[in-house]
Amino acid sequence: MLAGTAALVTLAACGAEENTDSSNAAENNSQNETEETNTSNNEPAEDNDAEEPAEENNAADNEETGEETEENNESDESGADASGDTITYESENGPVEVPADPQRVVVLSSYVGDMLALDVPVVGADTWSMDNPVFEEELADTEAVTDEDLEKIIELDPDLIVGLSNIQNVDQLQEIAPTVTFTYGAVDYLDQHIEIGKLVNKEDEARDWVEDFQQRASETGEEIKAEIGEDATVTVFENFDKQLYVFGDNWARGTEILYQEMELGMPESVQEVSESDGFFALSTEVMSEYAGDYIVVSKVADQDNSFQETETYQNIPAVQDGNVIEVDAQSFYFNDATSLDHQLSVFEEEFLSE
Missing domain, CATH: 3.40.50.1980 (Nitrogenase molybdenum iron protein domain)
Structure with a gap:
């Protein structure tokens, strides 16, 4: 986090920015960051569950063999469309069409570790996450970016952008790729991981x-x-x-x-x-x-x-x-x-x- 409360808030959410009234607390900050919006950090709240449509069974009877084929019969927990290319994620700001299998994610806040745990490729990450030694190996080819680096983000050609609800330039980011934001503290730290799982079509994992x-x-x-x-x-x-x-x-x-x-x-x-x-x-x-x-x-x-x-x-x-x-x-x-x-x-x- 930055000085005082900002720093703690930043560090707290591992990149999350919160405004606290504690006189001596840091101003910015999983997993609570001390300078930028961080960790943690981790406060329980109501979970924004993505819509879970009924399972679609596309198996058809094979008259020649009597066997059933089960192509495309997997249920999409977040609302996948018929093609499987996109899913509908029910974000706190409404439904958002996102890739069913994102391969180039830009993370502007504290959710990098959640993406990595789900084997989701991260091409751009916030500076706090880039400084986390736990991520060092997996982020070796990842670019450090902020919500102000619009041109740099465009060059990264992301298929999904994720950040906290207080990031800047959301409208411009939405023009680059589907953008989903989370309010820090809206769900607890474990439910937050599940929300990330829903977003990237890996809720079960x-x-x-x-x-x-x-x-x-x-x-x-x-x-x-x-x-x-x-x-x-x-x-x-x-x-x-x-x-x-x-x-x-x-x-x-x-x-x-x-x-x-x-x-x-x-x-x-x-x-x-x-x-x-x-x-x-x-x-x-x-x-x-x-x-x-x-x-x-x-x-x-x-x-x-x-x-x-x-x-x-x-x-x-x-x-x-x-x-x-x-x-x-x-x-x-x-x-x-x-x-x-x-x-x-x-x-x-x-x-x-x-």
Whole structure:
């Protein structure tokens, strides 16, 4: 996210931009981005289900063989037309005709990892996603673009454009390719993946991933609680632009996994201050009041992390006991399917390494 709340909102949605009223929160930001619209980040809401038409059975009796042919009898969960070339996606702004098998997608916000998890080719992506090391290999040939790069997007010849509802130049983008936008927070982070699945005609695959992820996260959570104790608490801190933050259960940085899926404990003090905005800005002097038995530090490498050298920080029991897990903020700003898989593996390794 950018300075203050903007940055956090951006980072929160992994590219999503939100306006929060928290005085110290970042202005921009899965998976919560700190500068651009990010992660996460991940707030439950009503799901915009795509229309699911009844299955069409095109099998015809073969009089010569008595066998039935089943060509084109697969149901299109999102409303595929007879040719199968396009489907109708019921977006929050109304129905949109989109490719049934998109091959050149431009993603202008935080949904790159959802596309990658569904094996959908991404030819253009937002800069926050391009900086996520988890995506580095798969985005090696992908161009960094913004909603202002209209000529560049035209050159990429996309067959589908996806972004947040606050992106600019939507009318111009719609002239380039079918454009679908999502309001950040309209659905929770898992339902968002399912919505992406509907959009790219892979709803079944998306639902399968969600079910598998929840099972894996739950099982890992049970193992972790057996290791650290059922009542152990965890706090997620991050320093951005010389401001320290603590996060609730739906602001990326792995919070959805820790608190929602694994059901690890959150200190009551953190619950109280993060309930409204999902995060809370605080000073180093009061860190100990919000520190759990375990601390996760979402660390931004190029930021001032000198707070970790202060006596106040060093005297926190979790720090003295060595119960601090440092994670790369660039890969934890997001809460898309690909990033969540990565974050789960990190937590599994860090909590269960001993």
